[in-house]
Amino acid sequence: MIGQLRDKCRRLLQDGAVQVVIGYGGASTPDGMPHPIFVRRPDDVDKLVWNDRCMSNLTTYLTRDAVKALGKPAIVVKGCDARALVVLEQECQIDRSAMHVIGMACAGVGSPRAPKCASCDVHVPALADEVIGEAPETTGPADSPYSELEEFLKKSTVERFAYWREETARCIRCYACREVCPTCYCRRCIVDKNRPTCIETSATVKANFAWHVTRAFHQAGRCTGCGECTRACPVGINMRLLNQSLARAAEEHFSYRAGTDRETPPIIGAYGLEDKESFIR
Amino acid sequence: MNNIYMPDLMEVVEVQQHTPDVKSVKIKFQDPALAESFTFRVGQFGMFSVFGAGESTFNICSSSNWKGFLEFCFRKTGKVTESLWQADEGDMIGFRGPYGNSYPMEEWEGKNLIFIGGGIAMPPIRCAVWYALENRAKYGNITVLYGARTVKDLVYADELDKWAEQERVRVIRCVDPGGETPEWKGEVGLIPHVLERAGVSAENSVALVIGPPIMIKFTLPVLDKMGLAKADVYTSLENRMKCGIGKCGRCNCGPVYVCKEGPVFSFEQLSRLPVDY
Amino acid sequence: MSEMIAQEALPGLVDKWLAQGKRVAGPSVVKPGYCLYVELESSAQLALEGFVRPRNSIKEFVFPRHETVCRYHFSGHTVETEDCDPPQSEQVIVGARPCDAAALPILDHLFTWDYEDKFYTERRKATTVVTLACQTHDDECFCTSLDLGPAAEQGSDVLLLAMPGGYEVRCLTDKGKALFAGETRTAEQAAVVPPGPPVTVTPETVMTYLQASYDDPMWIDLALRCLGCGACAYTCPTCHCFDIVDEGTAAGGCRVKNWDCCQFAMFTQHASGHNPRPGQSQRQRQRIQHKFRIYPEKFGVMLCTGCGNCARNCPVGLGVLSTLKEAAGHGPVEVGS
Numbered sequence: 001m002i003g004q005l006r007d008k009c010r011r012l013l014q015d016g017a018v019q020v021v022i023g024y025g026g027a028s029t030p031d032g033m034p035h036p037i038f039v040r041r042p043d044d045v046d047k048l049v050w051n052d053r054c055m056s057n058l059t060t061y062l063t064r065d066a067v068k069a070l071g072k073p074a075i076v077v078k079g080c081d082a083r084a085l086v087v088l089e090q091e092c093q094i095d096r097s098a099m100h101v102i103g104m105a106c107a108g109v110g111s112p113r114a115p116k117c118a119s120c121d122v123h124v125p126a127l128a129d130e131v132i133g134e135a136p137e138t139t140g141p142a143d144s145p146y147s148e149l150e151e152f153l154k155k156s157t158v159e160r161f162a163y164w165r166e167e168t169a170r171c172i173r174c175y176a177c178r179e180v181c182p183t184c185y186c187r188r189c190i191v192d193k194n195r196p197t198c199i200e201t202s203a204t205v206k207a208n209f210a211w212h213v214t215r216a217f218h219q220a221g222r223c224t225g226c227g228e229c230t231r232a233c234p235v236g237i238n239m240r241l242l243n244q245s246l247a248r249a250a251e252e253h254f255s256y257r258a259g260t261d262r263e264t265p266p267i268i269g270a271y272g273l274e275d276k277e278s279f280i281r
Numbered sequence: 282m283n284n285i286y287m288p289d290l291m292e293v294v295e296v297q298q299h300t301p302d303v304k305s306v307k308i309k310f311q312d313p314a315l316a317e318s319f320t321f322r323v324g325q326f327g328m329f330s331v332f333g334a335g336e337s338t339f340n341i342c343s344s345s346n347w348k349g350f351l352e353f354c355f356r357k358t359g360k361v362t363e364s365l366w367q368a369d370e371g372d373m374i375g376f377r378g379p380y381g382n383s384y385p386m387e388e389w390e391g392k393n394l395i396f397i398g399g400g401i402a403m404p405p406i407r408c409a410v411w412y413a414l415e416n417r418a419k420y421g422n423i424t425v426l427y428g429a430r431t432v433k434d435l436v437y438a439d440e441l442d443k444w445a446e447q448e449r450v451r452v453i454r455c456v457d458p459g460g461e462t463p464e465w466k467g468e469v470g471l472i473p474h475v476l477e478r479a480g481v482s483a484e485n486s487v488a489l490v491i492g493p494p495i496m497i498k499f500t501l502p503v504l505d506k507m508g509l510a511k512a513d514v515y516t517s518l519e520n521r522m523k524c525g526i527g528k529c530g531r532c533n534c535g536p537v538y539v540c541k542e543g544p545v546f547s548f549e550q551l552s553r554l555p556v557d558y
Numbered sequence: 559m560s561e562m563i564a565q566e567a568l569p570g571l572v573d574k575w576l577a578q579g580k581r582v583a584g585p586s587v588v589k590p591g592y593c594l595y596v597e598l599e600s601s602a603q604l605a606l607e608g609f610v611r612p613r614n615s616i617k618e619f620v621f622p623r624h625e626t627v628c629r630y631h632f633s634g635h636t637v638e639t640e641d642c643d644p645p646q647s648e649q650v651i652v653g654a655r656p657c658d659a660a661a662l663p664i665l666d667h668l669f670t671w672d673y674e675d676k677f678y679t680e681r682r683k684a685t686t687v688v689t690l691a692c693q694t695h696d697d698e699c700f701c702t703s704l705d706l707g708p709a710a711e712q713g714s715d716v717l718l719l720a721m722p723g724g725y726e727v728r729c730l731t732d733k734g735k736a737l738f739a740g741e742t743r744t745a746e747q748a749a750v751v752p753p754g755p756p757v758t759v760t761p762e763t764v765m766t767y768l769q770a771s772y773d774d775p776m777w778i779d780l781a782l783r784c785l786g787c788g789a790c791a792y793t794c795p796t797c798h799c800f801d802i803v804d805e806g807t808a809a810g811g812c813r814v815k816n817w818d819c820c821q822f823a824m825f826t827q828h829a830s831g832h833n834p835r836p837g838q839s840q841r842q843r844q845r846i847q848h849k850f851r852i853y854p855e856k857f858g859v860m861l862c863t864g865c866g867n868c869a870r871n872c873p874v875g876l877g878v879l880s881t882l883k884e885a886a887g888h889g890p891v892e893v894g895s
Contacts (some may be wrong), residue, residue, distance in 0.1 A: 028880045029697035029870060035875045036783040056874055064839055066782060085798035170588065172614075172623055172817070174788035180873045192824050194360045202816050203623040232873035234613050234789050243650050282676040284641050286815065312884035332630040332637050335804045373637040448718065463715060470722040520834065521826050523802045526673045529818070530799035531826060533844075534834075535772065536852045541672070555772040557844075558834050 001104065001133045005076065006045045008102065008132070013042040018100055019071025021045065022061055024054040036061065038070060048076070052109050056180070057226045059084040062094050063185040078109070083224035083259025084182035086127060087254025090266045091222075093185055103128030107136035110170040115240065116227040117146040127262065145225060149244040164209065169183050170235040171208035173201065177229035177239055178215065183222045190214060212239060220246040221267040224259035285526060288330050288375025289315060293368050294350060299436040303401060305342065305354035306368060308376065316349050321410040323386065324517065324545045327378030328525045329353055334364035338522040340544075341379060342404035344411035351376070354404035355435065380525045382545050384409050384489065384515065386416075392487050393421035395509075397500060399472055399492030400429045403436040405517045406491055422501050424481050426453045428472045431460035433501055451463055473499040483507040488514045503547065512549035519544065534558045560749070561742035564724040569601035570742060572652060573869045576600065581649035583741075595619075595651070595658075604652055609694045613871060615795035616651050616658040617665070620681040623792075624816045627802070628676065631810035644677045645684075650737065652688045656703045657865035658688045659713035667857035668798060677815070686733045689714040690725075691751050698866030699755045700879050706863055707754040719749030759882045761850055761860050767885050768851040772843075778882060781842040783874045788819035790868035790877070796849070796861045812855050820844050846881055876895035 009021045025037030025047045033053045038061075039045055059081050061067045077085070082103055088094045103125030108117035119142045124135045144150070152160065177190075178184045191199045191211060199214060200207035216223075216239070223243040230240040250256045256267045265272075291308035298304050310316035330336045337359075347453055357366045368374060386409070398406040406425070413420045425444060428443050429435045435454065439485035445452040455468035455475045468475045472492070488509055490500055497516065505515055520532040520539045527541040535555040537543065545555075565573070575582050576598070582757050586596045586603040593609045595616055629640040662682065669678040692708035703706060711717055715734035718725040726749040727742045729735040791797040801818040805811050818825060827833045835841050853861035862878060869877020 028877065033875055038782045066839070170594070172792045174792045175874050176787040176789040179785035179787040201801065201803060202805060202814055217863055228873070232789065234793050234871040235594060236589050282680065284628065285673045285675060286813065287639065287641055290637065290639060333804050333806055336802060371635050373635065522829055527671055528668060528675060529801070530820065530848065533852060536855055
């Protein structure tokens with residue numbers, strides 16, 4: 001697979017079809033996680049790698065000025081990453097026709113396997129311009145993406161609140177969760193606003209709670225479950241669970257799953273007379 | 282143990298509005314012992330608080346010879362200055378300072394002083410002008426070239442008149458082309474151009490130039506042509522600050538902390554620093 | 559000949575210190591895969607092996623993420639202010655890594671530079687640091703490049719070194735001696751400490767490069783993958799930048815000091831809209847300049863202890879070490895090239 005990827009990228013750069021390949025490159029340690037790299041010269045495509053440690057969701061770079069300035073990109077995506085492209089396109093943050101999307105067939109990443117992989121139904125990325133690799137042999141139907149949530153909801157509200165208190169108490173407000181997220185692209189985040197201050201910047205339980213709940217709400221109907229936020233968190237806050245809760249609500253109440261269908265209008269941000277809320281009429 | 286982040290309480294004595302978005306405030310210490318003992322040097326700055334909104338950095342724009350009160354001047358731009366805009370006589374604000382280095386007024390003794398300022402940059406020049414006037418014998422000719430975009434944007438315009446009445450003081454005021462009114466009797470033009478045609482002598486002179494980066498960029502070559510060395514041209518830098526005392530790591534310009542080794546720099550010093558401001 | 563304690567004596571000591579009313583902090587596995595320094599409620603929480611080093615650092619016990627520096631109350635036009643003091647209770651940090659302890663004497667310079675920050679110095683005075691020599695390291699560790707090592711003593715009051723049956727105890731300061739007085743017994747052997755990581759960079763070379771090459775375009779490419787979060791700075795033992803804000807209501811509130819990070823876009827943003835460091839390349843350059851040029855020029859020590867937390871916690875693996883290697887490989891850059 002890696003040979004195919006490098007050949008393809010070499011040709012794309014040589015032909016001038018793209019100016020930069022956003023892909024995975026060498027790790028700083030032998031068994032480490034490959035880093036995001038930005039290949040501009042055809043000879044440098046040999047720096048591209050592909051393995052089950054390619055954790056990053058590279059689509060987060062598509063909305064960054066310094067990367068946009070490099071020119072038309074080719075981007076390497078896993079199936080879970082590619083779903084963010086749908087949301088970004090629906091929200092007019094990317095021009096899907098102005099990039100070349102290379103999907104990599106993937107059996108799962110991380111060791112141990114990332115929690116998201118057990119419920120993966122996009123081992124072969126959908127919506128890519130081309131796919132390298134073949135569907136892996138799966139060991140059966142994918143788990144429900146909400147299995148952890150369903151277990152959690154068996155706890156009482158008191159227990160659940162105590163859990164979130166403990167989780168958010170560890171938050172150091174580094175915003176790694178926000179910065180890795182492809183759909184957190186606001187130039188000025190709500191937490192950076194001070195006229196008025198909506199969310200205090202202090203790392204207290206109160207303000208941390210407000211931060212995580214607000215971010216989850218802002219991701220409602222938009223989060224594609226790539227799990228990067230949870231992986232990026234230095235202190236292990238289980239944001240994925242919060243996001244799952246809102247994603248399930250979107251499915252249950254609006255039959256909507258973010259990042260799966262380019263044609264369906266997004267549930268938050270699109271309004272129609274058929275909407276069930278009476279105030280819209 | 283002393284709390285270095287704890288402001289002193291100051292009472293607003295007077296508020297003066299200069300332009301649609303610029304006010305100056307005169308404050309006095311609540312603590313009479315502090316009012317008595319407090320000193321500073323012109324060029325230094327303070328951290329001024331509106332409790333609940335936060336702290337902001339302003340030059341202390343009153344002369345260091347004036348006892349019992351301080352003055353600062355601000356443009357309404359952000360959270361703290363919007364709150365400061367509401368300040369009235371009798372209100373309490375906080376003050377921490379004086380911080381930073383200062384104008385080398387002793388080194389400038391015996392020299393002719395050229396002050397050049399644009400817009401909201403008048404206040405940090407004002408304190409030096411008053412100081413020099415109050416020690417008139419120690420300084421040579423004083424030239425003040427001050428300009429703003431329009432007549433309405435001139436800050437401390439009334440004091441310019443008072444300075445012009447003093448001995449060996451020349452005041453040149455100007456507005457940008459298009460900024461003049463029919464009654465305007467001053468110069469019309471951008472500061473570098475007005476400076477060029479003003480025919481100010483650079484003999485035995487030092488200059489203090491404060492203003493937006495673009496104004497400084499085009500004024501420096503004029504001063505150079507006039508014969509002033511970079512080491513004799515000074516400015517006061519602005520960088521975002523929070524603690525003002527060299528701890529929070531925010532205001533550094535390359536290897537120097539603006540709050541500790543500045544904000545007053547000569548252009549010779551600045552030429553050795555990266556453009557990190 | 560050395561002094562030692564038995565293996566099981568250490569948790570016993572932790573419980574004893576807790577019973578004495580001291581605050582005790584140490585590494586703890588808060589959830590699988592996440593070992594963090596936390597305040598301990600009992601010795602049962604203390605984790606001493608199974609990981610290279612905790613993901614965070616001990617700085618938060620002398621320089622908290624968030625603290626109040628003064629309070630204010632409104633009544634009509636007047637404001638009353640109230641001074642604040644840091645907590646006065648003694649604390650012990652047990653099981654700290656030498657690279658964490660070494661950060662404290664480095665930070666002392668800044669927090670006492672002309673103005674003494676009592677919030678730091680009083681906590682520091684009330685803290686006794688008990689370090690545990692490292693038995694293992696990983697590829698992100700580079701303490702040896704900064705004149706430190708698995709049994710470095712800088713910043714430590716007591717150094718524990720694992721040996722058969724327990725720990726050798728080296729009391730390095732009066733505070734350390736007081737804490738362990740009467741707790742140790744003599745032993746025949748001394749502990750053997752494994753070697754640390756091989757030296758990979760020379761900070762002095764990097765400093766020379768940084769002094770000569772501010773405008774090197776290297777920073778643009780290097781910072782492309784930087785996401786501008788604070789994971790590196792907040793988990794770093796020596797990063798100390800902070801913000802001061804007011805938080806409260808119409809009745810009054812607190813002026814607080816919170817951690818801040820030079821990688822955030824708003825860090826140097828002026829109210830006018832101007833930003834001296836508008837992009838990630840300038841902000842990454844600032845971080846490395848601060849650690850390996852600005853701080854040593856002022857205080858004679860590097861603002862880094864080679865712990866590797868930045869690389870391990872960075873979501874895209876951009877650590878200080880990889881940047882240093884890149885910088886060390888560059889000579890001084892001619893202006894204009």
